[in-house]
Amino acid sequence: MSNYSQRYIVDGQEVIASPLKHIWNESAGAGRANEGLRADWQRQFSEAAEQLGFRRIRFHGIFHDDMFVLRESYGGGFGPDNPLPEPVYTFSYVDALFDYLIELGVKPFVELGFMPRSIATETETVFWWGAHCSPPVSMDRWTELVAHTVEHWISRYGIQEVRQWHFEVWNEPNLVPHFWTGTKTQYFELYEATAAAVKAIDAELKVGGPSTSVFVPDARYAGETEDKTAQHATAAATDADALDWRPVWIEEFIQWCSSRGVPIDFITTHLYPTDFAYGVNGDTVSISRYADATTDDLKLLQQIIASSPYPEAELHITEWSTSPSGRDFMHDTVYAAAYITRAYLDAADLADSVTYWTFTDIFEEGGAGIGPFHGGFGLINTQGIHKPTYHAFRALSQLGDLKLKHTPHGVISAQSGTGAISCVFFNYPEQMGTASVGSASSHQRADDEFSRLGTARRIQHLIQGLTPGSRYLARTLDLYHGNAVAHWQAMGAPLNMSPEQTHRLAALADELAEEQFLADAEGTLTINTELAPWAVMSIVEQRP
Numbered sequence: 001m002s003n004y005s006q007r008y009i010v011d012g013q014e015v016i017a018s019p020l021k022h023i024w025n026e027s028a029g030a031g032r033a034n035e036g037l038r039a040d041w042q043r044q045f046s047e048a049a050e051q052l053g054f055r056r057i058r059f060h061g062i063f064h065d066d067m068f069v070l071r072e073s074y075g076g077g078f079g080p081d082n083p084l085p086e087p088v089y090t091f092s093y094v095d096a097l098f099d100y101l102i103e104l105g106v107k108p109f110v111e112l113g114f115m116p117r118s119i120a121t122e123t124e125t126v127f128w129w130g131a132h133c134s135p136p137v138s139m140d141r142w143t144e145l146v147a148h149t150v151e152h153w154i155s156r157y158g159i160q161e162v163r164q165w166h167f168e169v170w171n172e173p174n175l176v177p178h179f180w181t182g183t184k185t186q187y188f189e190l191y192e193a194t195a196a197a198v199k200a201i202d203a204e205l206k207v208g209g210p211s212t213s214v215f216v217p218d219a220r221y222a223g224e225t226e227d228k229t230a231q232h233a234t235a236a237a238t239d240a241d242a243l244d245w246r247p248v249w250i251e252e253f254i255q256w257c258s259s260r261g262v263p264i265d266f267i268t269t270h271l272y273p274t275d276f277a278y279g280v281n282g283d284t285v286s287i288s289r290y291a292d293a294t295t296d297d298l299k300l301l302q303q304i305i306a307s308s309p310y311p312e313a314e315l316h317i318t319e320w321s322t323s324p325s326g327r328d329f330m331h332d333t334v335y336a337a338a339y340i341t342r343a344y345l346d347a348a349d350l351a352d353s354v355t356y357w358t359f360t361d362i363f364e365e366g367g368a369g370i371g372p373f374h375g376g377f378g379l380i381n382t383q384g385i386h387k388p389t390y391h392a393f394r395a396l397s398q399l400g401d402l403k404l405k406h407t408p409h410g411v412i413s414a415q416s417g418t419g420a421i422s423c424v425f426f427n428y429p430e431q432m433g434t435a436s437v438g439s440a441s442s443h444q445r446a447d448d449e450f451s452r453l454g455t456a457r458r459i460q461h462l463i464q465g466l467t468p469g470s471r472y473l474a475r476t477l478d479l480y481h482g483n484a485v486a487h488w489q490a491m492g493a494p495l496n497m498s499p500e501q502t503h504r505l506a507a508l509a510d511e512l513a514e515e516q517f518l519a520d521a522e523g524t525l526t527i528n529t530e531l532a533p534w535a536v537m538s539i540v541e542q543r544p
Contacts, residue, residue: 009464010405010412017402020413024344024396026353027109028054029319029377031363032061032129036097041362044380048359049106052379052390053397057101058109058318058355060171063116063145064131067093070116070145087118089148095156102157109318109355111211112146112194113170119145126178128367134181135190142190143197150201159202166206168268168318169194172213174248176225179213183224184249191253192262199263208266210253211318214275215297217243228278235277235285241434245289245297250304258309266314266352267305271297272324273343273436286323288438291428294320294343298350315350319357321377323439326366329375330440332485335450337388337477338534339437341426344396345411348403356393371495372505373443373485383502385484386509388536391477395424395538409457410537421463421472423539427531429454443485451479454533463525471542472517472525478535484509 008015028048035041036059048054063069071088101108115132117123119141124130136142154162173180173187180187187210195207212221217240220230237243247269257264273293277285298315305313322328322336330336340356347354361369361376369376372383379390399422400415410425431453440446479486487508488494494501517539519525531537 007465008404008414009462011462015404017404017414020399020401020403020411021348021352022053022397022399022401023348023351023354024356024393025053025055027056027058027316027318027355028052028359029355029357030057030059030359031365032064033059033094033097034061034064034066035059035362035364036100037093038362040382040384041360042100044360044362044384046104048380049104051397052359052393054106054359056107056109056166056353057359058111058168060111061114061129061131062094062110062112062149064114064129065117066129069094069149070118072118089145089152091149091152094149098153098157102161107161107165109166109168109316111168111171111318115142116145122177122181125181127365129364133179135186139189139193143193146194147197147201150198150205154201163202163204163206166208166266166316167194167198168211168316169207169209171211172270173210174212174221174226184221184252185224188253188256192257192260195263206265206314208264208268208313208316210249211268211270212248212250213270213319214272214324215245215247215293216275217245218277221248231277232280234275234287235279235283237287240275240287241290241293245293247297247301247304250301254304254308254310264310264313266316267301267310268316268318269301270319270324270357271317271354272319272321274323274439276324286439288436290434291339291342291432291436292346292434293436294354295346295350298347298354302350314352316352317354320354321357322437324357325375325439326363326377327369327375328439329373329443330437330446331375331377331389332373332381332387332443333440333446334388334477334479334483334534335437335446337392337536338426338428340389341392341396341424341536342428345406345424356389371493372497373488375440381484383497383506385502385506386482387484388477388482391482391512392536395475395477395536398422398538398540399424404463405461409459412461412463418543420541420543421466421525421539422541423461423527424537425459425531425539426536427454427457427533429533443489450534456530456532459527459529459531459537461527463527464523466519466523466525468519468521468523470519470523470525472519472539473542474515474517474529474537474539476513476515476531476535476537478513478532481511481513482509
């Protein structure tokens with residue numbers, strides 16, 4: 001980052017700029033590798049990479065059968081009765097996807113998984129597409145697969161390129177029997193073998209894990225496999241925020257690797273400000289944590305890493321959202337947009353990346369979603385329509401890399417090298433107190449709970465030392481502007497939209513409220529505006 005010598009005075013005080021990390025667009029999340037071969041997926045990601053600035057992308061299933069990497073028979077109807085004389089590694093599908101990403105200027109955040117059917121001990125453990133999430137029949141077969149793949153990437157893209165990638169071992173192995181059918185120790189052994197295989201190729205390649213899912217306030221993951229009875233107290237708790245929420249397997253993973261001399265270049269885990277606990281009768285209870293849970297969780301993870309034998313390890317949250325459910329209607333709403341804006345700005349200094357799960361609703365873990373707005377994770381719906389969360393990301397992406405002022409309601413920034421000013425402000429209603437938006441079982445229930453909360457917030461700032469007459473465009477997302485799902489409901493909520501409806505809705509989804517600000521003859525920009533409850537505003541300097 002270059003230094004910029006511009007002197008700024010914000011609200012009457014000379015400020016010393018500090019780095020502003022864009023943890024929100026360091027990496028994007030997506031469903032599975034094979035979905036990335038679709039033309040509509042690639043159109044959406046090209047747009048997201050350009051407008052939102054995503055630098056990396058992570059997805060499941062690079063080794064799933066539908067990517068055809070490990071081949072043990074000829075296929076084409078011959079089946080296992082016509083086996084190949086020895087295993088063959090083919091990368092045509094992987095190459096098609098990775099070539100697209102590299103040409104786009106986006107680096108893969110490689111999740112190494114899942115098991116090909118032919119070397120899995122158990123098959124079709126999760127998702128409609130039948131991911132095989134189990135230990136391998138032979139660790140040698142697994143590490144051979146990993147080594148052949150990494151060597152192929154180095155041959156194709158060059159060692160300097162691949163050294164900039166991250167290799168994450170597996171996904172959520174604490175979720176037994178879905179994402180892993182083995183034990184905690186078996187996962188640690190998989191990590192050790194995988195890290196050794198990657199480092200044997202090139203010691204500078206980055207390897208990390210354990211990619212575990214959520215913080216928990218009980219001992220469900222203390223043993224080798226999950227103990228659901230440990231969740232009973234959590235499900236019965238009247239104040240979830242008073243519980244002691246801790247990361248899953250992180251400390252044990254660090255200790256195990258340290259005791260065996262296993263490298264860790266980065267720590268990964270998944271943070272959702274929600275948890276699902278099982279009551280005594282087996283019912284699943286959804287628990288929403290407080291609005292600052294993500295920030296506090298990241299602070300704890302930083303402390304754990306700093307005091308560990310791996311104090312230089314990077315911290316990457318490889319999945320994060322308002323909830324871990326792909327059918328949570330909150331994902332489609334303005335409320336979620338305001339929440340994630342607040343959380344990202346507060347957490348900007350606390351991680352190397354926090355990956356939003358996911359950039360698109362072209363996401364088939366539970367099968368295709370029913371209707372245009374079905375509570376999918378995406379910033380963009382299946383038809384390519386921008387949700388409110390997309391506009392929140394665009395506002396964040398337009399911030400500079402220098403932080404001039406951070407308030408409880410936004411950030412004023414500048415761009416090093418140019419000095420261009422940009423701001424993001426939001427109105428997360430005071431009536432929310434310490435509560436997060438949680439989950440919603442329907443769009444209407446979300447509106448019933450949140451749409452009437454709060455009052456307008458006055459945003460007032462003076463920024464001096466600017467170019468006299470410089471112009472600034474403010475664009476605002478709120479309940480009436482950029483709220484795609486509300487416009488869809490006004491259309492009668494058609495399940496299968498016509499081309500005309502899709503085109504109209506896409507246009508309405510991008511109609512944000514706009515106003516202009518102008519620096520005066522002395523180079524002072526006066527920001528004096530009102531934000532409705534749940535609004536997110538970006539202010540960006542307009543330069544030729």
